[in-house]
Amino acid sequence: MAEKISVKVCLGTTCFVMGSSNLQELIETVPAKYGDKVEVSGVPCLGLCSIDWEFSKAPYVKVDDEVIKEATVEKVLKAIDAKLK
Amino acid sequence: MAMNLSPQKQTSHLKREILVRLIKAYLSDNYEENTRLIPYDMRPKGHEVPYRCCIHNERAILRDRAIASLGFSIEETEDYTLLSELAKEAEQREKPEENPLTVLTSACKGCVPSRIYVTDLCQGCVARPCVNTCKFGAISVINGKSTIDPAKCKNCGMCAQVCPYQAIQKIIVPCENACPVGAIAKDENGYARIDFEKCISCGKCSAACPFGAVHEKSQIIDVLKHIKAKNESAATDQNSKNDTKIVKEGKRKVIAMVAPAMFGQLPCSPKQLKDAILKLGFDEVYEVAQGADITTKNEAAEFVERMEKGEEFMTTSCCAGYNELVDKHIPEIKPFRSDTKTPMYYTAEIVKREHPSAITVFFSPCVAKKREALKNPNVDYVLNYEEIGAWMIALGIQVAECAEKEFETESSAEARNFCVTGGVAKAVETILPEEIPAHPVIIDGLNKQSVRDLKKYAKNGMCDLGNLIEVMSCQGGCLGGNSTVNAFKPALKQVTAYVNESSSIKEQIDEKVNH
Numbered sequence: 089m090a091e092k093i094s095v096k097v098c099l100g101t102t103c104f105v106m107g108s109s110n111l112q113e114l115i116e117t118v119p120a121k122y123g124d125k126v127e128v129s130g131v132p133c134l135g136l137c138s139i140d141w142e143f144s145k146a147p148y149v150k151v152d153d154e155v156i157k158e159a160t161v162e163k164v165l166k167a168i169d170a171k172l173k
Numbered sequence: 174m175a176m177n178l179s180p181q182k183q184t185s186h187l188k189r190e191i192l193v194r195l196i197k198a199y200l201s202d203n204y205e206e207n208t209r210l211i212p213y214d215m216r217p218k219g220h221e222v223p224y225r226c227c228i229h230n231e232r233a234i235l236r237d238r239a240i241a242s243l244g245f246s247i248e249e250t251e252d253y254t255l256l257s258e259l260a261k262e263a264e265q266r267e268k269p270e271e272n273p274l275t276v277l278t279s280a281c282k283g284c285v286p287s288r289i290y291v292t293d294l295c296q297g298c299v300a301r302p303c304v305n306t307c308k309f310g311a312i313s314v315i316n317g318k319s320t321i322d323p324a325k326c327k328n329c330g331m332c333a334q335v336c337p338y339q340a341i342q343k344i345i346v347p348c349e350n351a352c353p354v355g356a357i358a359k360d361e362n363g364y365a366r367i368d369f370e371k372c373i374s375c376g377k378c379s380a381a382c383p384f385g386a387v388h389e390k391s392q393i394i395d396v397l398k399h400i401k402a403k404n405e406s407a408a409t410d411q412n413s414k415n416d417t418k419i420v421k422e423g424k425r426k427v428i429a430m431v432a433p434a435m436f437g438q439l440p441c442s443p444k445q446l447k448d449a450i451l452k453l454g455f456d457e458v459y460e461v462a463q464g465a466d467i468t469t470k471n472e473a474a475e476f477v478e479r480m481e482k483g484e485e486f487m488t489t490s491c492c493a494g495y496n497e498l499v500d501k502h503i504p505e506i507k508p509f510r511s512d513t514k515t516p517m518y519y520t521a522e523i524v525k526r527e528h529p530s531a532i533t534v535f536f537s538p539c540v541a542k543k544r545e546a547l548k549n550p551n552v553d554y555v556l557n558y559e560e561i562g563a564w565m566i567a568l569g570i571q572v573a574e575c576a577e578k579e580f581e582t583e584s585s586a587e588a589r590n591f592c593v594t595g596g597v598a599k600a601v602e603t604i605l606p607e608e609i610p611a612h613p614v615i616i617d618g619l620n621k622q623s624v625r626d627l628k629k630y631a632k633n634g635m636c637d638l639g640n641l642i643e644v645m646s647c648q649g650g651c652l653g654g655n656s657t658v659n660a661f662k663p664a665l666k667q668v669t670a671y672v673n674e675s676s677s678i679k680e681q682i683d684e685k686v687n688h
Contacts, residue, residue, distance in 0.1 A: 099440045101572050105562030107186060109659040130440075132573055143566055144190045144215070158186070 100133025108147035184385025192563035208260035241388035273543035294340035303332035351381035373497035376540035376655035400454035434592035434651035437664030441572035448575035462584030464520030493541035494646025506631035521551035538654025557656030585678035592651035598643035612639035618648030
């Protein structure tokens with residue numbers, strides 16, 4: 089069996105305030121949609137916002153090693169679909 | 174529908190980004206100049222133009238948004254005034270401006286005026302229910318298609334309802350449509366304008382506008398100023414004990430009063446939140462639930478008194494948006510509205526009693542509390558959850574890593590649940606005597622219909638659905654407030670967990686009786 093795709097939704101303060109609060113629904117909807125092919129979790133600060141003015145690109149989500157800036161539910165689902173192809 | 178209460182919006186992202194940049198500018202050693210540069214930092218030379226026609230327009234709109242973050246009215250600010258001048262003025266002002274909302278005309282005007290529109294889907298059918306339904310004779314069939322005479326049309330929308338093809342659409346202006354009291358409308362130039370005689374500061378227009386054109390005027394600079402003054406005087410205090418004036422001025426503590434909805438906003442425990450707020454520079458943190466416990470007791474006593482007198486119903490009085498609605502639009506319901514004060518009122522009273530010279534800052538989920546605070550000398554400033562969140566970003570505070578700090582006064586489960594729709598009525602109900610039961614009626618969010626319902630209850634002098642009417646201006650209660658950060662569902666989960674670990678108000682009362 090292929091390895092699971094890992095989705096990490098950053099729940100650090102910056103990402104949360106800039107929008108990952110609205111990405112928490114992924115934690116429920118992704119397993120419902122993709123079953124055990126994808127593992128999704130809310131994680132503590134990924135440290136991506138602290139460099140320079142990068143807070144403005146928050147919220148961040150990591151799909152495997154790929155960093156998604158200004159993440160939205162749609163962007164994350166698209167990235168997962170691309171990996172599953 | 175609670176599910177759709179807080180969808181993610183790019184406009185919130187922009188507003189929050191500007192707040193973070195402004196706070197960082199304030200804390201830097203060149204506040205005024207760095208404030209002036211905000212639009213240029215956000216859209217530097219060669220930057221892509223994500224939303225508007227050109228980079229200059231983008232910068233102009235960002236400048237206007239920054240004006241609101243500085244706490245000024247965009248309508249009343251001249252185009253030639255530099256952000257650096259406004260930054261200076263914001264720091265010097267003594268009091269926040271009166272009306273908490275402002276419309277950014279440069280971002281507005283995206284929508285066509287509200288009207289009924291026949292689309293290409295019209296089949297020119299034989300039945301012609303639209304023609305027959307229209308009471309104003311505004312529709313006729315021309316060239317096999319229904320046509321509306323704008324001079325006769327009253328925008329009632331009946332034709333749209335009866336069309337079997339759904340070919341007739343009502344085109345709405347989101348802000349006008351969201352306003353429960355008709356206080357916002359397009360002016361002759363097509364720009365939305367707020368009539369502050371009618372406005373109840375509910376903030377629904379701000380949440381509804383897809384262009385983010387309605388802004389809340391922030392008081393963040395005012396609060397930052399007091400924190401800075403206090404910190405600087407502490408430093409001066411150590412260096413020279415002689416300058417008594419500065420010491421006296423600066424010694425004023427700055428105290429946070431945190432409304433129950435705040436505990437659902439950030440990814441941390443309530444005790445960690447207290448630590449995070451102390452890290453912002455506040456001297457003390459009070460839970461407004463402490464005041465909510467007083468509201469509950471007074472309101473329950475008042476309910477008993479009113480029912481014994483034979484009154485038909487009573488409405489709650491803790492929602493600032495509702496209170497302004499009553500004052501401005503439904504004076505006839507005043508006799509039925511509880512005279513009990515809000516949790517913010519009682520909390521501020523306690524804080525000023527314990528710390529008479531302190532500066533008090535209320536942490537609010539909505540715009541309306543800014544209006545309430547203006548009328549209450551015990552509340553100096555109001556910050557919303559977006560502003561608090563932005564402040565924490567600017568200081569790099571990781572809430573999840575903060576220490577657990579105990580609150581000095583334990584509040585009840587019911588009080589901590591005030592921010593959830595139905596929570597206030599439930600709290601009052603909990604402590605009523607058995608012989609005087611409440612039958613709660615929950616108004617979960619003000620809209621044009623619920624305003625009509627309230628008017629009807631006032632006119633009839635009774636409400637056939639119950640005797641205790643809880644009114645929340647925002648759908649979902651304060652957790653659905655227009656200036657919240659967290660989505661409704663996870664926020665509710667967090668608040669409910671906090672409520673479940675707290676003891677009931679009944680135990681508080683029993684304890685008092687026993688001791």
